Amino acid sequence: MDIDGASSVVLKTLTHATSQDTTVLKPAEEQLRQWETQPGFYSVLLNIFNNHMLDVNVRWLAVLYFKNGIDRYWRRVAPNALSEEEKTTLRAGLITNFNEPVNQIATQIAVLIAKVARLDCPRQWPELIPILLESVLKGQDALQQHRALLTFYHVTKTLSSKRLAQDKRLFQDLASGIYSFACSMWSHHTDLFLQQICARDETAAMASLEKTLLSLKVLRKLTVHGFQEPQQNMEVMGFLNAVFERLKQFLDCCRQIDTGSTCREKLEKTIILYTKVLLDFLEYHPCAFIPLIQCSLEFAVSYVFTPVGEGVTFERFIVQCMNLIKMIVKNDAYKPAKNIEDSKPENLEAHKIKTAFFTHPTLTEIGRRLVSHYFLLTEEELTMWEEDPESFAVEETGGDSWKYSLRPCTEVLFLDIFHNYGQTLTPVLLDMVQNLHGPINVENPVELLMKDAVFNAVGLAAFELFDNVDFDQWFKNQLLGELQVSHHRYKLIRRRVIWLIGQWISVKFKSDLRPLLYEVILSLMQDPDLVVRIETATTLKLTVDDFEFRTEQFLPYLESIFGLLFQLLQQVTECDTKMQVLHVISCVIERVNTQIKPYVGCLVQYLPLLWKQSEEHNMLRCAILTTLVHLVQGLGAESKNLYPFLLPVIQLSTDVSKPPHVYLLEDGLELWYVTLENSPAITPELLRIFQNMSALLELSTENLRTCFQIVNAYLYLSPTEFLQNYAESLCQSFCDLLKDITNEGQVQVLKVVEIALKVSPILGAHMFQSLLPAVLRGVVNGEVGCPSNRSCAHNYPQSESCNYGK
Structure with missing residues (x-):
């Protein structure tokens, strides 16, 4: 492709490709697709997206086509790979200037350069890093410095993600060479930002904060992935210790910047990035993190559980701090072995630091604060309860939600601390329960929220409290009474109590109390509040799905409860809620089996x-x-x-x-x-749907066993009619299947053929005769296992103990 002559043609085609008119768009896309493999095409694209005078949408599209081309044609072994000469020219052209004025395009170009770096740096592109560092350090203006730093970050991020041993060593060499530079760059921009924010120069502060953020992102990758034994590097440990001081400075800045401003948003993003540095380092280098345990716990606990954090903390930061505490508490590398003598010195050192920190007063304060502050339902949650009860009732709290959301995060932290320090925290929680014993003022929302929070804690810690709580007595003497308070504000407690019972069902709940519980469920399934009804249904599922479930105890309530479940299924409108109720209905049907027929x-x-x-x-x-x-x-x-x-x-x-x-x-x-x-009995319609089976057998997926069971079922139900209709296509499918599946799969095929021969000897033999020669050849050659059901260790016909086929 003649670059000078082609530029105008490609430019015109790219312009058409940005059109909203499909009659113009489609031919342009097809033409661009044909040019993808033409020599010189990517050089033309480079010229187009580097020309700042052209339309932004056209330049954006040129970058995307170039970026996609790297994935397809940059590797030497790729079909239609770019020539080494063109790649050399392209690499040089990509780093001639860092002055892209459009942020989105600048980011795409940085990602594009990183993709090339992943494949070529440092061997084919040794000049990349030096040029980036020089541009960051000596850029002619702020824009050039920022774009070079942006590219430097994406290159660092991409190289750090490579996982082959040789690539890791190369990245470690890079990290040791540029770490000092990265630290000084981060420190410079951080100091500049703090000076500018104190001077109330928000515009300049924003520019410095952006560079602080990018340089911190670079340092995060270098620190976490650039050193095999980071604890032996003074600069790395110096940076990590400095993180705590910088975090305090940035949190103090939050007091000076209005919530909702662009600068505040960027500031919070930077604070979160600092916490990610600590969390990542802890995850990848737990032993190297040991000197940081004390500082981390002091910092996180003070901001989350003491007045220090008031007015400066925000939800995502609190979540990150709690995750830091959780990872330190739970980390196996910080626990001694069961036999102390077998413990490594670093394990004992970490355990000693934790033990010294988590004193009785500290644990008591953390436990009480978690329950009395963080477990309380928020205004947003109470509003959601009123305005969107289904979303409130089925809000997702499983999986990794604890990493990002405050409520699941606090609950997981509570459980981990309770599990590790239950001896200290159990009396604290039981004292909180005792203080709430008896009726409370339904007009007092604080008391209602506190009781809800304490009951939540007792439910979460059910397994830990097994020896300390007589749940059966508590159920009869207090919880039943709580459920009988019908005031509309008391719905918080009715919902929490029925949830609490569900948590204890599999832990400690006498079988002879089940009928009393079914009466409670029957009553609450008619509660005026939808959230209470949905929570009751969930507890019902836990009850019937429990090992101690007795069908005869449940049968007197089956008709009424099943009817109410069906009503609930009709009442709810959201898909997630209908799914949840359907799972309860399925579980009930499964447990009572045929006794569900009348209802x-x-x-x-x-x-x-x-x-x-x-x-x-x-x-x-x-x-x-x-x-x-x-x-x-x-x-x-x-x-x-x-x-x-x-x-x-x-x-x-x-x-x-x-x-x-x-x-x-x-x-x-x-x-x-x-x-x-x-x-x-078989019906014509039931027989007809077997037409789907050939395509299913072709898939050879993990569902193959179920497919064979279905074929066997047809053979038992109506062998003659089934074989007359489908034996030919089934035989062909089996012939194809035997070539591609494992020995175990081949045996399963032969078992199906065996059943066919047993249920219809004459028709089966006739229908599957084309399959048998291939099978017998495979058996003689030892390629196909014995189809007999016996536990035969040999392949037919060598097995003397197996009579199959004799």
Whole structure:
């Protein structure tokens, strides 16, 4: 491609590619796709996005095409790879200037350079880092310095992410060479920012803060990934110790800057980045972090659990501090071995520091503060309860939410501290419970919120409190009374108490108290408040899903509770809530099994409507499939009455040509198999959906075993009719399958053929005869295992103990 002549043509095509008119856009995209492999194309793109006079959208598109081209054509071994000569020219052109005026394009160019650096630096591109450092240090203006620093960060970030041993060594060499420079750059911009913010020069302070943020990002990657034994590097440990002082300075700055301003937002982002440096270093280098344990605990505890943090802390910072405390408390490297003599010196040192810090008064204060301050429902949460009760009731608190959200973070920290220091904290919590014994003033919101918080703590710590709380007596003497207070403001406590019971069900709850609990559940399922009803349903699931569940105790309440569950399913409108209620219904049906038959009529009528309404919500449809599985098992042979709804659902869920199968396949196959298991006889419609099986067998996925079970079920139900309709396609599928699957899979195929021969010897032998020669060759050659069900250690026919085939 002639660069000078092609520039105008490519520019015109890129301009068309930014059009909203598809008749102009599509041909332009196709033309650009054809040029991707043409020599010189990326040099033209470089010229275009470096030309600041051109339209921003065109330049943006040129950068994106260049960036995508790196992934596809930059490696030497890639098809249509760029020539070494062109790559040399491109590398030189990418770092000739750092003066991009548009922030978004500057970021994309920095990412683009980092992608090239990942593949070529330092061997093919040794000049990259020196040029970046020189531009950062001696840039002609603030813009050039910022763009070079931005690029330096993205290059550092990308190189630090490489995980091969040789790449790690190269990054460590780089880190040791530039660490001093990075530290001085960070320190310079930080001091400049602090001076400017004190002088109330917010515009200049913003520019310095941006450079502080970028240089800190560089230091984070160098510190965490650039040193094998960072504790032996004075500069690294000096930087980490300086982080605490800088954090205090930046938090003090929060008092001077209005909340909501751009500068405050950037300042908070920088504060969070400082905490990430500590958290990352702790995660990757726990032993090197030991000298920092004392400072970290003093800093985090003072800002989160004492008045020091008042007026300067914000939610995300509190979460980060709590995570720092949690990781130190929980870290196995900071605990002695069971046999003290086997402990490493560093383990004992860390344990000694923690023991000295977590004194009785400190733990007491942390425990009380967690419960009495951080466990209290906030104004935002109470507003959500009133305005969006379903979102409040099913708010996600699982997974990694504790890393980012305050409530799950406080609860996880409470549990970890309680687990490690339960001997100290148990009397503290029990004292808080005792102080709330008896009725409280429903007009006093503070008392209500405090009782809710304390009950929350007792529920979370249920396993830790096993030996200290007589829950059965507490349930009878106090909790039942709490549930009988019908005042509308007391819904906080009704909801919390039924949740609390759910937490203790599997810990300590006498079996003979279950009927009393079912009466409570029956009452609360009719509570005026939706959140209370949803929480009650969740506790019901925990109750029936427990090892101590006895069906005979539950049967007197089954009809009423099941009816109320169905009402709740109809009342809620959000997908997540419907899924949650469906899981409860599924669990109840599964546990009572066939005794559910008299009560499922309404549910059977409602599920087709719900299936139709959930067309855009595949996860809800998964919940419906699970419910149908248990429903079919509960109804047994009577499930044939569901076929007009059931079979189209199975058909859709197992059709690999339809997009929903990605979500529905596993549950759909289980439903298909359960339907066959409980079918009194084959029907034409049930036979017809086997047309989906050939494509499923081609997938050879983890669902193959279920597919074989389905085939076997058809063979047992109606061997003649099934084989006449599908043996030919099944035989072809098996022939293809045997080439690609493991020995275990081949044995499963042969078991299916064995069943076919047993249930219909003449027809089976005729239908599968084309498969048998290949099978026998495989067996003789030792490629296919013995299909017999016996525990045979040999391959047929060598096994003398196996009569299969004789």
